[in-house]
Amino acid sequence: MSQNTMYGRLGRRRLMTGAAALSGAALAGCVGTGDPDDDDSDDTDSDEMADEIEAWGWDVAARSLELTAEEYEAEHDATINVEEHGQDAMKEDLRSRLTGGSGAPDVAMLELIDGPAEIGTGAVQDITDRVDEAGIEADFVDGAWASLVEDDSIYALPWDIGPTAVFYRRDIYDEHGLDADEIETWDDFQEQGEQLPDDIYMFNIPENDLDGVWRYQFRQLGNQPFTDDGEVNIHNDDSVMIAETLKELYDAGLASTYDGWSTEWFNGYGEGEIASLPSAAWMEGTLRDELPDTAGNWGVYRIPAHEEGGPRASNWGGSSLMIPSQIESAEQNRAFDYVKWSLATDEMQLLMYDEYGLFPALETTYDHDDVFDEELDFYDGQAARRLFADVAEEMPEYEYSVDTPYVSDAINNEFLRMLRDDEDPEETVIAAAEYVADRTDRDLA
Numbered sequence: 183m184s185q186n187t188m189y190g191r192l193g194r195r196r197l198m199t200g201a202a203a204l205s206g207a208a209l210a211g212c213v214g215t216g217d218p219d220d221d222d223s224d225d226t227d228s229d230e231m232a233d234e235i236e237a238w239g240w241d242v243a244a245r246s247l248e249l250t251a252e253e254y255e256a257e258h259d260a261t262i263n264v265e266e267h268g269q270d271a272m273k274e275d276l277r278s279r280l281t282g283g284s285g286a287p288d289v290a291m292l293e294l295i296d297g298p299a300e301i302g303t304g305a306v307q308d309i310t311d312r313v314d315e316a317g318i319e320a321d322f323v324d325g326a327w328a329s330l331v332e333d334d335s336i337y338a339l340p341w342d343i344g345p346t347a348v349f350y351r352r353d354i355y356d357e358h359g360l361d362a363d364e365i366e367t368w369d370d371f372q373e374q375g376e377q378l379p380d381d382i383y384m385f386n387i388p389e390n391d392l393d394g395v396w397r398y399q400f401r402q403l404g405n406q407p408f409t410d411d412g413e414v415n416i417h418n419d420d421s422v423m424i425a426e427t428l429k430e431l432y433d434a435g436l437a438s439t440y441d442g443w444s445t446e447w448f449n450g451y452g453e454g455e456i457a458s459l460p461s462a463a464w465m466e467g468t469l470r471d472e473l474p475d476t477a478g479n480w481g482v483y484r485i486p487a488h489e490e491g492g493p494r495a496s497n498w499g500g501s502s503l504m505i506p507s508q509i510e511s512a513e514q515n516r517a518f519d520y521v522k523w524s525l526a527t528d529e530m531q532l533l534m535y536d537e538y539g540l541f542p543a544l545e546t547t548y549d550h551d552d553v554f555d556e557e558l559d560f561y562d563g564q565a566a567r568r569l570f571a572d573v574a575e576e577m578p579e580y581e582y583s584v585d586t587p588y589v590s591d592a593i594n595n596e597f598l599r600m601l602r603d604d605e606d607p608e609e610t611v612i613a614a615a616e617y618v619a620d621r622t623d624r625d626l627a
Contacts, residue, residue, distance in 0.1 A: 248264045365486055417611040
């Protein structure tokens with residue numbers, strides 16, 4: 183893409199100035215990534231590095247790995263082969279190879295929501311000692327680790343995260359007298375939205391991702407789907423409040439219900455039929471690529487609180503890189519060296535963020551004021567990256583588990599019934615909790 187895009191490109195030349203840029207202070211907080219043969223110590227089988235490894239990802243994540251692989255190869259005597267797959271196909275193929283014990287790549291993308299399920303197979307390498315030796319754990323935001331740690335052991339490095347915010351069409355807000363600065367709570371959001379004409383919705387409630395909408399608000403309020411004792415907790419008072427809020431906004435006629443990522447959904451934002459989009463930092467890249475004609479018409483503010491003075495930070499989505507335990511030690515060594523290079527150095531994380539909009543889980547990157555305080559044309563001059571960075575540092579942790587799919591199914595099904603059939607919000611979340619308890623043989627909290 184052009185250096186003059188609306189995103190305010192940093193540019194590869196600005197990010198990369200050769201080996202000098204990747205040494206000394208530039209890598210503060212990160213250990214070096216030199217090859218063992220550059221070390222004065224004797225080589226052993228345990229620290230030998232393979233000459234070539236394979237890494238898997240999908241979509242822009244795979245293309246991001248190609249960027250870091252190119253830079254890694256320029257500084258190391260090694261080859262990183264990156265393969266791009268379709269998301270669903272890769273997940274299925276990877277799971278088959280992990281459980282089968284052979285054929286897995288040396289490095290693989292792993293979504294945070296899938297972390298516990300894959301770690302639970304026993305096929306993901308424990309990298310705790312490597313992370314400790316590198317001294318990099320504290321460099322990442324706390325909220326990104328929960329689904330990558332089991333029994334105090336670390337199984338993957340965080341990559342990108344999804345600090346939440348509300349993207350909004352400035353031109354629509356301005357035309358109809360809405361003021362984003364006046365929105366602190368969902369009540370304020372509704373009050374502002376009621377100023378819109380009947381043919382414009384304040385926002386969209388995606389019927390195919392109701393669990394995502396519920397989860398970021400449930401997490402925002404500091405909740406976990408299961409208690410420390412393993413009991414189902416998705417029917418607590420906060421969950422009822424979330425259901426009541428969504429139903430009230432829906433009943434007030436302020437929400438469309440297009441499936442997320444559908445043609446109708448994109449058209450709704452592109453043509454000004456929908457004014458606001460609660461989502462995550464990674465959405466900006468999608469809006470920029472899919473709706474280029476709307477550049478400059480967008481702004482961003484924190485997600486509303488449920489009560490005045492309440493928390494307004496959460497996370498939606500994110501991924502990591504893991505190393506399968508089935509591969510040989512030399513490949514494991516090279517794989518971790520490459521993963522560390524890609525995810526634990528500011529330059530590589532910022533390179534991927536700049537090119538593909540993957541918001542860094544590496545907290546040390548937020549100190550780059552020239553990046554995060556830059557006024558972006560896409561947001562009409564707003565320094566939106568700083569808002570996302572502030573949210574990232576405040577977002578609560580959230581525990582995914584092997585039973586997360588049951589929670590997703592239950593929330594999607596019951597919330598859809600609530601909206602379509604005018605069901606009671608409290609009865610809705612209780613029904614969802616009972617479904618999960620029945621499928622997972624757990625008790626209700």
